[in-house]
Amino acid sequence: MATLDLQSIMKSFGTAQVLSGIDLAIRDREFVVFVGPSGCGKSTLLRIIAGLEASSSGRILIDGVDVSAAAPVDRGIAMVFQSYALYPHLSVFENIAFPLRVASLPEAEVKQKVGRAAEILQLTEKLGLKPGQLSGGQRQRVAIGRSIVRNPKVFLFDEPLSNLDAALRGEMRVELSALQRDLDATMVYVTHDQIEAMTMAHRIVVLNKGRIEQFGTPMELYHHPATRFVATFIGQPNMNLLPATVIGTAPEGLTVELHGGTRMTLPVDTETARSGDKVEVGVRPESLQLGSGVTMRLRVLERLGGTAIAYGQMPDGLKVCAALSGDTTVHEGEDVGLTFAPADAHVFDANGRVMRRRQAPALAA
């Protein structure tokens, strides 16, 4: 039960500005994921929330109380580390009990709390073992167990799944989502993996170069990326960006000419656009269909079963990726015509800002 507010958090190491003015309001019981490329400042931001790192300026409020100067334990947070950070010389029981031992709780209470945590995480059988005898997924659960015994207000996760193999990662994603619901807790989760972000988050914070690019629900980011960066970061495979020139504006939207001469009128807000502007038209691979529009030479076709991912090159060398039907009959090496519905297009100006789409799917509240 806690809200978490960040107010103009800045952080610099020497002359390097790592975070420049982060403002964020996280609601009670919300699962928020910080996502971004390595070096974007997401881990530093998490460590600042945890109290492991001091911000250069700004305030952190948990449940409305300023905790900027408080020690981690007094902030009411618990953190799960990427490396799990289990104590190899202590048993699973003592690892989970560690925060309770620090707080010198009576033995009976420790037993009861550790027992409950172990039950939730299905570790009851393993309490006597040392971390070295556990599998990766079990170690991860011990690390989570250590974080839940203290009933923290806010859980912080620092890339907790990046050391697991792909199958286990998928499993743990589901477990973590379920755990978040069961514990009714506020969680902040850092990852560089946009799939983890999309699947688990209530809302996603996309960070780039120490700034928040966008803060919104997964589908909001998918349908309405605010910037070119968010558009290419969210969605798998990545969005195609086709260079285009603005021909004019009309009540229905923006008329552009793509390389190769194709003209289209795209239903986006046009206030900022002027004739002759260079823009980029963003089209998701899954929005492309076979048809006449742009042409690409198909280089590689990956058949995944339900879909087939086609990688090709346009005559001017631009790489394009399209998600076609799994039964598509196109062949590698041939020229393929592709088309897309104007309503599916995103348009980015020269600064990478999006022109708002008018016909996008309604947003989830």
Add this chain to the structure above:
Amino acid sequence: MIDRLTLLQKIGVYIATFFFLLFILMPFIEMIRVSLRPMSHLMTADFTWWSEDFSLQAYRDMWVTVPLLGRYIFNSIFVASSVTLITMIVVIPAAYAYARLEFPFKSLSLGGFLAVNMFTGAVLLIPLYRVLRTLSMLNTYWAMIIPGVAFLIPTGIWLLRSYLEKIPRDLEEAAYVDGASRLYTLRRVVLPLAAPGLIVVGTAVFIGAYAQQFLFAITFNNVREIQPLPAGLYEFIGYQDVTWNEMMAAALTGITPVMIVFLFLQKYLVAGLTAGAVKE
């Protein structure tokens, strides 16, 4: 590990090892040989690996020739152990601070420790003598313990610091997030994980203390009862002759208890010296 050596290479390795060990162990072999032979035969006979006159007589006689021998052996171990204990009490927090905390003159002071190490005790004997006299510590155990501790602290800090640096920072941060203080973390997390390193450093300090006590003993102490073994061995040098066989027997007897302890610590020593070499 896969054994990739050919037979010829193996033979080469064993021959090289043999000569290396011979070189290192020859003095010990000679000590044992001398200790087993009667005095009268020592100067006359040619070198032989084994001779008919070997006996343990010197090991019995030495207690008579030097009645305080047992006391000397005890003193040696007592002084070296005290030095090790006090050194470790000082070195552990210092090494942890150097491994984890940021403070002014950190690298400068570390370099200073290394520089201090370059002076041997011998260079500083006279100033040390004056200090100990001022503190009225001459002719006490302290006269041998305190200089020993002082000279071994820098080595200890250097050795233990590099070991502590290898303990993942995440573990300490996790403890910190859970509310543990620095000292609690040191006690519950860092030191148990550093145990092999502590044994390595403890052993190195003990050996250092054992080796250097001779110098401090003959300079700062002339009380027979608290003399350590290396100084006590002088009593085998008589006015007329030196009872070499008994002296060697006493020296060997003196190091036996220490050797036995090290034999048990061996597996920790190896583990400590190679820790961090392999990613776990």
